[in-house]
Amino acid sequence: MxxxxxxxxxxxxxxxxxxxxxxxxxxxxxxxxxxxxxxxxxxxxxxxxxxxxxxxxxxxxxxxxxxxxxxxxxxxxxxxxxxxxxxxxxxxxxxxxxxxxxxxxxxxxxxxxxxxxxxxxxxxxxxxxxxxxxxxxxxxxxxxxxxxxxxxxxxxxxxxxxxxxxxxxxxxxxxxxxEGRSYPVETRYVPPARPEERIEQTAVRVIEAACRDEEGDLLVFLPGAPEIRRVEAALADRIRTMGVRIAPLYGMLAPQAQEAALRPAAPGERKVVLSTPIAESSLTVDGVRIVIDTGLMRTPRFSPRTGMTRLETQRVSRASADQRRGRAGRQSPGVCYRLWSEAEDRMLREHRVPEMAEADLAPLALELAAWGASDPAALRWLTPPPAAAYEQARELLRQLGALDAHGGLTAHGREMAELGMEPRLAHMTLRAIPLGLGEAACELAALLQERDLFRGPQGAADGDIRQRYGALQAFIRESQTGRSQGADDAARRRVVDEAAQWKRKLGLGREAARGAEERCGLLLALAYPDRIAQSRGDGRFLLSGGRGAVFAKTQSLSFAPFLAVAELDDQGTDSRILLAAPIAEDELYACLEPSMVKESAVYWDAQARNVRARQRVKLGALVLKESVWAKPDPESVLAALLEGVRAEGLGLLTWSKPAKQLRERLSFMHRHTGGGAHGWPDVSDEALLATLEDWLAPHAYGMKQREELQRLQPGALLEGMLSWLQRQALETHAPTHWTVPSGSRIPIDYSDPDAPLLAVRLQEMFGLQQTPLLAEGRVPLVLHLLSPAHRPVQVTRDLASFWRDAYFEVKKDLKGRYPKHVWPDDPLSATPTNRAKPRV
CATH class of the missing domain: 3.40.50.300 (P-loop containing nucleotide triphosphate hydrolases)
Incomplete structure (x- = not known):
């Protein structure tokens, strides 16, 4: 009953x-x-x-x-x-x-x-x-x-x-x-004793205290298997003397060990179950009266920016925390230790973030394509797939050949969906079969789908996946002889069984081909074409996806020319490479040539300051081959030259003093008499750089180097922008010089288009009543009136006012300083001179 x-x-x-x-x-x-x-x-x-x-x-x-x-x-x-x-x-x-x-x-x-x-x-x-x-x-x-x-x-x-x-x-x-039936559970908050205390240390401390102060079995929630092993090691000698059995519980554990964790403790024995979130729901662990909750869980998070998934340790939701707490009250009153503060507890989010919002959606996109619903909007969702992540998933499937250009499932895509692997690994396995590497691909896929089970202590820091593959082969050989490999034996056996299942499904042999270990790079390249890494020569790599990558420490693969990368940590500017294998350049061509782009590039080399013409073979962001393009298209060369001018500025041309003055005069006329289609041209840097094709290109055709550009005369090019009437008007309304009453031709400074300047000795202006006007009479010259020693004595735009109001004060000063010069009482009737005294 x-x-x-x-x-x-x-x-x-x-x-x-x-x-x-x-x-x-x-x-x-x-x-x-x-x-x-x-x-x-x-x-x-x-x-x-x-x-x-x-x-x-x-x-x-x-x-x-x-x-x-x-x-x-x-x-x-x-x-x-x-x-x-x-x-x-x-x-x-x-x-x-x-x-x-x-x-x-x-x-x-x-x-x-x-x-x-x-x-x-x-x-x-x-x-x-x-x-x-x-x-x-x-x-x-x-x-x-x-x-x-x-x-x-x-x-x-x-x-x-x-x-x-x-x-x-x-x-x-x-x-x-x-409504259920739950017994009362007392909640106690026990945050870490000090900020630097690791969560495992806090857990060990609380477990020891609970074993002393409370009765019943303990269920301890930890984020993952590594933390479980560390806590188990720390407790091994401390509480076993108290008649306490430590029972780990996580997914990759051997079935017998999992069942032992779920069984009630023997009479006279207490049990401490160290579990991942696997025991949060569905499972009943008999005898538990005490729950110790670290409040942490490890979840995969996909980055659309990089296309990579990484495990993140994060806080549980309030719903999950309540689920865990309820485990202490399923069979009798209990107690729950929460290893965080009450203030932190108030900040917990209500529900877990759906995996749909954070996961790699490539498996979902493949399944929907196989279902016949390429648009997820055709189905009803509690949380719809995020549009950006879903489109990125479809783009990956197109790259793998699973979807056609219209988003429909290809024959290859249907085979991938039937296989039931993660899409990248399914593609790798199917493409490996014609290469005679199908068996090795099944083994490598099984290895990659599980945690790093074959990472030996001596190779703990090495990211070479060939070492793991070699360890897997050794495990298979030893298993056939009946030898046991230790604590991870069951988990490793699961990898072998999974590979064997896929081999049977594909009708492959049991044994991998000889030398398959050295072909791991080729297999990874099939699965991760966006993670081909090319050495930069300094231990760092550039990925075909465009990001940088590097090993945390110098190791055997640090200076390989090319790598196929299976796993990165997606941290910092250069992601840290966790698992990879070397791949030869000819292997890249063998497996990824359809993804390579052959392009002819004509570009401006800023360092050499000339146009380069190259033919390249590219894989994503990587340049695999580059050679000189002997006969590039002249129009492309001209376009690259103009882009170089735009990038480096008009300083690439040689601007003589007359050419600079011409630009200033044109700017002056453009400002004061109007531009537009029929007016004066805009010769500012911005305008000239934007219209290089109009005024510079006809004269630069066939040029490649800065030296050739410098032989051009920019002044003549600017004059070419003017009509005959504009050239005449320029000489009239913005002349290069002004002839003053003494007969001298004085250059005009147009550097400030709002204040063209004429610097002239005062005596040369005798007899001139009004300030000269430019720009069709719109702009008066700014007169810098100088002493005989060419020192400024007055600046004015109104010469008539100067003669009337200021001249006599200036005259007193100048007459004392320059007594040999003539300083008339009536400057308007005096003879102008560029000497001490006027010529007779």
Whole structure:
């Protein structure tokens, strides 16, 4: 007989709802029993008509645990009424009615059978985790239900879920709420003792205190397996003497070790489970009364800017923190230690950011293309795919040959989708088969899809993936002899099994080709054509995607001419290379020649100050080959020359003093008498640089070098911009010189177009009553009246006023300083002179 659980109270309502509706939402608190009770309760419903129930779980471990629990409740073995399908492992039979599957498996089932003929209902468990596959699975199921299978039931379940939003998405589906049964849990905030204390140190300290002060088993949430191993090592000698068993729990752990963590502690024993967020939901860890929560989780985050995904450690949401806290109160009153402050707790976001908003969308774009919906707007989403990230994903698929120019799925793309790998790795594997490297590609793909399992202590800092591949081959050989490789044996075995599964699917042999280790670079180049790295000669690299890259420390690959890079950290100006392999230049041509661009480039070399003509072979931002282009197009040479002038300025030309004055005179006339189509030309730097094609190009045709440009006469080029009438008017209204009363021709300074200046000795102006006017009588000359020694004595624009008001004061001063000169009382009737006294 089943033990009563809180979910049992709402099962009649759930059955009635699904009898009259094809969509529903179930909200049940942690420990209510929804994962294992709901499928069993629906098994005999008439609307099923003998079809299967598909229960989706976000993780393999949760799927297998749920299947075992339900099978045990029926007194059966897994694979009879209840079975499961997860990656690399299937336990079902002809009798199986309940299939517990992971979300990726559902996508494959939908792609092969959009009707889901064998299924009567799909249950989405722990939907609050908002994985990419769960969102996609629900969108595809809604599409299939609406267009193909109206009678198909969909049930979305979670403990912490925005039920109203999901109900709206499912066209106002009924919401059923189970209050659950949770015992009181005391919450204690224990932030790090000092700012520099690592989270593992804080966890160890709190675990020791809890073991002393509290009763019951402990569940400790840590962000990942590395932290689990460090905490386990620190606790090894401290609490085992207290009769405490340490039980790690994470996805890549051996199944036996996972089951040991879930089992109740033996009589007289206490258990400390060190877990990743895998135990946050779905799984029940028996005997737990104490939860220690670091408040951290590790999530993949995709950068559209760089096209790379990296794992980031970040704070959990409030919903996740409450889920974790609830684990302490599932079977009895408990206590939860939160390793952060109450102030930090108030700042937690309410819900987890959907993976859709942060993940690489290339797998999603490939699945939608295979489904026949290249535009995601054709489906209903709780969180639509971000437009920029989705378009970048489609561009990658086009580069890999999965999509055609119109966005349709190619035959190669369909093969990629069928394979079920990450798109880059699927492309690599399929393209490797004709090269005789299919088996090696399957092994390398399995190696890349898992964490760095084959990173030995001696090669810990080395990013050469060939070392990992070699270690994998050694592991395979040792496994065949029955030798064990240590703590990571089960995880490594999973890599081998995954590679073997893909080999079988593709009809390949079991053994990789000899020498495959040295072809890793070629295989990586197929998967990551945007991450080909070319040495810059100083230990740094330029990626074909345009970014810089470098190894953290000098190592074996630091000075390789070319690398194919599998993993970077996406930090700083130059990303740090984490995993790569060398690739020969001829291998680049062999695998990526269709992506290479052959271009003829004519450009201005700023350092040499001349036009260069080159023919190049480029792969993205990389220049693989470059040679001199002997006979470039003359128009291209001229265009490059003009661009050089624009870049470096008009100083590339030789401006004589008359040429400079001509520019100034033209600027003066343009300013004061008007420009426009029929007026005076604008000869400012900006205008001249913008119109090089008009005034300079006809005279620079055939030139390549600065020396040739300097032989041009800019003054003559500017004169060529004027009509005959303008040239005559220029001499009249903006002359180069002014003839003063003494007969001297004095140059006019036009450097200030608002104040053209004439510097002349005072005595040479005797007899001139009015200030000379320029620009058709619009602008008076600024007169700098000088002493006989050419020193300024007066500046004026009004000569008549000077003679009338200021001359006599100036005369007194000058007569004392220059007594030999004539200083008449009436300057307007005096004879002008450029000497001490006028000539007789």
């Amino acid at each position: 089943f033990k009563e659980l809180p979910i049992d109270k709402v099962l009649p309502e759930l059955r009635d709802t699904l009898g009259t509706h094809t969509r529903a939402v179930l909200v049940a608190e942690p420990g209510a029993g929804k994962t294992t009770r709901v499928p069993l309760a629906l098994l005999q419903e008439p609307w099923l008509q003998g079809r299967k129930l598909l229960l989706l779980e976000p993780r393999r471990l949760a799927a297998k645990a749920a299947a075992r629990h339900m099978a045990g409740a029926l007194g059966e073995q897994v694979g009879e009424t209840v079975g499961y399908r997860v990656r690399l492992e299937t336990k079902v039979s002809a009798r199986t009615r309940i299939e517990v599957i992971t979300e990726g498996v559902l996508i494959r089932m939908l792609q092969h059978d959009p009707f889901l003929e064998e299924a009567g209902i799909v249950l989405f468990d722990e939907f609050h985790e908002r994985s990419l596959h769960a969102d996609l699975g629900l969108a595809l199921c809604l599409e299939a239900q609406g267009a193909l299978r109206e009678e198909l039931r969909l049930l979305v379940m979670s403990a912490t879920l925005d039920a109203a939003a999901v109900s709206t998405l499912m066209e106002q589906a009924p919401v059923i709420v189970s």
